[in-house]
Amino acid sequence: MPVSKQPRNQHVRTRRDHATELAEDYVEAIDDIEREKGECRVTDLARQFGVTHVTVNRTVSRLQRDGLVETQPYAPVTLTRRGQRLADQSRKRHEVVLQFLLALGVSEETARVDAEGIEHHVSDETLRIMQQFTASQ
Amino acid sequence: MPVSKQPRNQHVRTRRDHATELAEDYVEAIDDIEREKGECRVTDLARQFGVTHVTVNRTVSRLQRDGLVETQPYAPVTLTRRGQRLADQSRKRHEVVLQFLLALGVSEETARVDAEGIEHHVSDETLRIMQQFTASQ
DNA sequence: CCGGAAGCGTAGCCGGTGCTACGCTTGCAC
DNA sequence: GTGCAAGCGTAGCACCGGCTACGCTTCCGG
Ligand SMILES: [Mn+2]
Ligand SMILES: [Mn+2]
Ligand SMILES: [Mn+2]
Ligand SMILES: [Mn+2]
Numbered sequence: 001m002p003v004s005k006q007p008r009n010q011h012v013r014t015r016r017d018h019a020t021e022l023a024e025d026y027v028e029a030i031d032d033i034e035r036e037k038g039e040c041r042v043t044d045l046a047r048q049f050g051v052t053h054v055t056v057n058r059t060v061s062r063l064q065r066d067g068l069v070e071t072q073p074y075a076p077v078t079l080t081r082r083g084q085r086l087a088d089q090s091r092k093r094h095e096v097v098l099q100f101l102l103a104l105g106v107s108e109e110t111a112r113v114d115a116e117g118i119e120h121h122v123s124d125e126t127l128r129i130m131q132q133f134t135a136s137q
Numbered sequence: 138m139p140v141s142k143q144p145r146n147q148h149v150r151t152r153r154d155h156a157t158e159l160a161e162d163y164v165e166a167i168d169d170i171e172r173e174k175g176e177c178r179v180t181d182l183a184r185q186f187g188v189t190h191v192t193v194n195r196t197v198s199r200l201q202r203d204g205l206v207e208t209q210p211y212a213p214v215t216l217t218r219r220g221q222r223l224a225d226q227s228r229k230r231h232e233v234v235l236q237f238l239l240a241l242g243v244s245e246e247t248a249r250v251d252a253e254g255i256e257h258h259v260s261d262e263t264l265r266i267m268q269q270f271t272a273s274q
Numbered sequence: 275c276c277g278g279a280a281g282c283g284t285a286g287c288c289g290g291t292g293c294t295a296c297g298c299t300t301g302c303a304c
Numbered sequence: 305g306t307g308c309a310a311g312c313g314t315a316g317c318a319c320c321g322g323c324t325a326c327g328c329t330t331c332c333g334g
Binding site: 006007009010011012013014015017018025048049050101104105106107110111112113114115116117118120121122123125126129130133 | 143144146147148149150151154155162185186187238241242243244247248249250251252253254255257258259260262263266267270
Binding site for chain 3: 015041042043053054057073074
């Protein structure tokens with residue numbers, strides 16, 4: 001996977017980060033829920049994200065349109081191969097950011113919350129540096 | 138200013154961060170541009186954010202509705218007292234995050250871009266820790 | 275086997291944030 | 305003073321991602 005070119009304009013990059021954010025968080029959550037209870041239901045996602053099942057429904061439809069998940073009426077939501085790959089990548093990056101915040105001395109609860117937003121704005125360079133920092137602690 | 142209660146759910150917090158993000162970035166940009174060239178024009182903001190002047194127009198209207206900026210047709214955009222206060226706070230936080238990334242060893246260009254997104258997801262606790270880290274370097 | 279609770283789907287609403295197309299206003303060069 | 309380029313405003317479009325209201329499906333306990 002080639003590293004996508006970074007826009008010169010920082011706001012353009014941030015908007016791009018946000019455009020992919022929900023997809024990353026959803027596939028990660030689906031993977032988590034599958035691991036924990038065998039299957040992922042719309043209701044599980046609604047609880048996870050603090051939104052109604054209606055919002056989840058339409059988000060899942062978009063993800064299906066984009067080839068990241070599969071779902072049928074009244075059936076669980078599953079990841080496609082592409083979705084699984086994205087989930088793996090997203091979890092890895094999320095974990096690096098979380099462990100970095102903890103290594104820095106941030107409390108568990110705050111680190112958990114902050115990492116959820118920060119993870120999407122960390123470039124490859126910064127991610128490597130965070131990883132090194134955590135390892136060196 | 139009392140510290141607003143942090144939601145239990147990390148995604149709820151992240152959504153809240155995003156809801157205030159554009160306002161923070163706009164007032165900060167308006168303040169920057171005023172400092173640099175005396176007045177802030179719609180076109181300046183369009184260039185700064187990498188969007189069309191139409192998008193800026195409607196965003197500025199919302200900011201005016203919310204009491205953060207003042208503007209009249211064909212006139213510069215100015216900050217209200219509330220807008221100026223928000224700009225000051227936002228700049229301070231932005232600067233702490235940027236200096237932290239630099240202290241961590243991230244290159245200038247990457248730090249500039251990453252900080253633009255990260256700044257909105259850093260809680261007070263994490264901000265303090267970042268500040269201490271930077272000072273201790 | 276069946277009734278009710280939980281889960282799910284859909285219609286229709288809203289605000290936000292991007293765009294193109296098009297025409298008006300302003301200010302400067304000449 | 306005029307004309308033109310840059311700036312600006314507005315209409316109208318699209319997609320995203322929240323919501324309530326309402327009705328259908330599933331599945332489990334008795
Ligand atoms: Mn995540
Ligand atoms: Mn996240
Ligand atoms: Mn920003
Ligand atoms: Mn963000």
